[in-house]
Amino acid sequence: MASIKDVAAAAGVSVATVSRVLNDHPSVSADARTRVLAAVDVLGYRPNAVARSLRTDQTHTLGLVISDVLNPYFAELARSVEEEARALGYSVIIGNADERPDLQDHHVRTLLDRRIDGLLVSPTDGGSPLMLDAARAGTPMVFVDRWIPGVDVPVVRADGRAAIRDLVAHLYGLGHRRLAIIAGPAATTTGSERVEAFRAAMAEYGLPLPDAYTGQGDFQAESGRRVTEGFLDLPEPPEVVFAADNLMALGALDAVRARGLRVPDDLALAAFDDIPWFVHTDPPVTVLAQPTGELGRAAVRALVDRIEGRPPESVTLAARLVVRRSCGEPALHEPSPATNRSQP
Amino acid sequence: MASIKDVAAAAGVSVATVSRVLNDHPSVSADARTRVLAAVDVLGYRPNAVARSLRTDQTHTLGLVISDVLNPYFAELARSVEEEARALGYSVIIGNADERPDLQDHHVRTLLDRRIDGLLVSPTDGGSPLMLDAARAGTPMVFVDRWIPGVDVPVVRADGRAAIRDLVAHLYGLGHRRLAIIAGPAATTTGSERVEAFRAAMAEYGLPLPDAYTGQGDFQAESGRRVTEGFLDLPEPPEVVFAADNLMALGALDAVRARGLRVPDDLALAAFDDIPWFVHTDPPVTVLAQPTGELGRAAVRALVDRIEGRPPESVTLAARLVVRRSCGEPALHEPSPATNRSQP
DNA sequence: GACATGCATGGAATCGATTACATCGACGTG
DNA sequence: CACGTCGATGTAATCGATTCCATGCATGTC
Incomplete structure (x- = not known):
């Protein structure tokens, strides 16, 4: 050459x-x-970009460590990140952690070794020493979707609280009283926050969230299946299951179908994350939709600001309730921006 | 540092x-x-991996240029590629072409500038001069899924012919005679081959494939919707639509639903590529499943063989028919490895 | 005891770019 | 006409590693 x-x-x-x-x-x-x-x-x-990078100490490359590429939510996030980065003159290297802290560490290490200019992370856990050290050492970093509390790193995420309140109001309005949740790993902010918000919203309606109705998942379909089976085995099963991500909702759907039961008649279902497929499932699934593309773009802008010496900004966008048929009330047709919030 | x-x-x-x-x-x-x-x-x-690469002229990195990350098929392919590469001591940089030749070129160029050790490509078109030059110049390269005829580059792919014959037999057995196809871009091998195989299989049953029944799609959901609407507007619409990928099938599902019609009663549907969601669509979709993970792993092995001086091998694996309910015959339950091939 | 052998080590070249500094010629000005 | 200025260019240092080659020392052999 x-x-x-x-x-x-x-x-x-x-x-x-x-x-x-x-x-x-x-x-x-x-x-x-x-x-x-x-x-x-x-x-x-x-x-030769390698030689150029060595000399200039810049790679014009961002690292993106996501929790799971097979999750359509993260695939869309990755796509929007790459798009915005390209527009700003950067390339993106994606590391897929498969929800495994060890793999996450592997990718963070590899990306740092390559001297990427900045790192976008959606942490799968409470934060490995490696990542914390990197942040402390001054590697430009931005958390996206999930974050690690107590670390001085900007966060770009969607706040699901309001949407979760809307969801609980919707479910209450439909007459549901026994609500259960399939939570994500407690080590992730999206795992714990969604449970807390759900519990708080239910409290507003005087509804308890018993331990038996909070299942521990790991954001993967299989855990959604397992937890849902547990719910169905209870002496008094819940009327509704809320899955904290789309893959666990898929697993829940699997479990219900495997027993020959029907959604929403035997068990209603709602999920966090909207994806194109949820319109075509049987039945279409009521979801809390995140502005995924905007999230990815904002994260890149924040990171590039940081890299280029401008002060980066944390960004919080709102998720919104999209009512379909999986909770009982037939939506007339798509799109249905039904977000009527009624206080008790 | x-x-x-x-x-x-x-x-x-x-x-x-x-x-x-x-x-x-x-x-x-x-x-x-x-x-x-x-x-x-x-x-x-x-x-510092940058300095090391400059000196040794090796980056221990593979480039993977895929057509569309939002397509679950490619997301799974990407995941298996990264997994196998990691096992062999390589990193992977993914470039998402979004089915756009210009973006594909952008990523190929960027990857070559970074002096990746080898390139895995699923071409979105007939091959840009850039890519052909790179292949001719000796850049280790392997085509995966799709390929470019007449270029001396190993190909790792699934052969859908036999499975398509099985599908046509299945459809014929259910009484369907008017079969239509939503094809992918003619410039891609998977676009043209699937049509050819479908036509050939139909010919075995004495069925014609009129031009009106071959719609031109681009592997994106929107085109599936558009083509399906065209089919439904025909004086004599087809009884079955076969979508050449999963996203166009999603679009077809959209179109049918938008008209208030039902699958399979009003229009039966089958698709290439299996993805977890197809089990839960309404109705579950009959598909031709590719051994996606094995494809990705075989592609990496071939590329690494080439990089490390061993002779690389082209690999062709078989796709297989998975019967669900979208063509009319209720499958009893998953999994249903129904692959009974009956000659006419 | 002289010399060959081999291990451990350091010096310096090298990869392919960028960039500070030096040089040189042309031109404008007093 | 002498001198300062400025534009165009080249030389060489540099980034952080790897690796060839030379050197020094200990050991073994005759």
Whole structure:
């Protein structure tokens, strides 16, 4: 592969001049510029990003460590992140943690070794020493979706509290009183927060959330299945299950179907995260939708601000309730922006 | 960030010795090794992968350019690729082309600039000059899922012909005679091959595939919707629609639902690619499932063989028919490995 | 005891870029 | 006409690693 030396030789100039042409340095004669560009063209020369990065100490690359690519929510997040980063002149390297702290660490380490300019993380756990050290050492970092409390890193996320209150109001309005939740890992903020918000909203209606009705999942479909089976085995099963992410909702759907039961007649279902498939499930699933694309874009902007020396901003956007048919009330048709909040 | 020089100074040795310790070179005294490792530990030193790559001309990184991350099929492919690559000591940088040739080129260019060791591509088109040049110039490359005919690059893919024959047999057995297809872009092999195989299989049953029954899609949901609407507007609409990928099937489902019609009563549906959601759509969708994970792993193995100087092998795996309820015959329960092939 | 052998180690070149500094010629000004 | 200024260019240092080569020392052999 041709190097800058080959170009210099072909154009009859020094490597410095070639570099100047390539970086639009002003003081290069028109003649030299022409000859260099011609040589670049003839040789099919492309600058070696590795060498350039070593010298400039910038890679123009962001790392993105997500919890699970197979989760359509994170796939969409990844897509929007890459899109915005590209618009700002950065590339993105994605690390998929599969909800495993060890894999998350592996990717963080690899990304740091590559000297990425900044890191976008959706932590799968309370924070490994590695990540905390990196943050403390000054690696530009932004948390997205999930975060780690007590760490001085900007957070870009959706606040589900209001939407969860809307959901509980909706369920209460439909006559449901026994509500259960399939929670995510307690170590994740989205895992614990959603339970808390759910419990608080239920309290507003004088409803308890017994331990038997809070199942522990791990954001994967299998755990949704397992927890739902547990619910169905109870002497008095819940009337509604709220899954804290879309994959656990899928698992819940599996469990209900496997018993020959029906949603919502035997068990109603609602989920966090909206994805295109939920419109076509049997029945269509009532969800709390996050502004996923906007989340990804805002996270990239915050991170690039930080990298380029501007003060980064934490951003919190609102999730919103999208009523479909899985909780009992038939929605007339899509889209249904039903978000009527009624206090008790 | 500490460099190898800092480690050398802290350990009281030269950088050469530090490098030897780090690379398990045999001739290093136990004493020196201990001191170096201690210094590494104290300083929290991590080798700079950028510098290492520049010197060794290896990045231990593979590029993967896929057509669309939002497509669960490709998300799963990406995941299995990363998994196998990690097992073999490589990292993966994913480029998402969103089915756009210009984006594909952007990512190929960026990956080559980074001097990745090899490239895994699922081309969105007939092949840009950039990619063809790279292949000709000797960049280790392997095509996965889709490929470009006439280019000397190993291909790892699923052969859908047999499964498509099974599908047509299944449809014929259910009494369907008017079969339509939503094809992918003709520039992609998976786009054109699936149509050809479908046409050929129908011919075995003496069924024609009129132009009016071959819709042109682009592997995105919206095109599936548009084409399906066209089918439904025909004086004599088809009885079955076969979508060449899962997203177009989703679009078809949308179109049917929007008209207040039902699958399979008003229009039966089958799709290429199996994804977990298809079990829970209304109705569950009959599909041709690819061994996606195995595809990704085989592609990585072929590419790494090529990179490390072993002869790479093209691999073709079989897709298989998974019968569910979207074509009319109720499957008893999952899993249903119904693959009975009956010749006419 | 002289010399070959081999291990441990350090010095320095190298990868491919960027960039500070030096140089040189042309030009404008007093 | 002498000198300062400025634009264009080249030389060389530098980034952080790897690795060739030379050196020094200990050991073994005759």
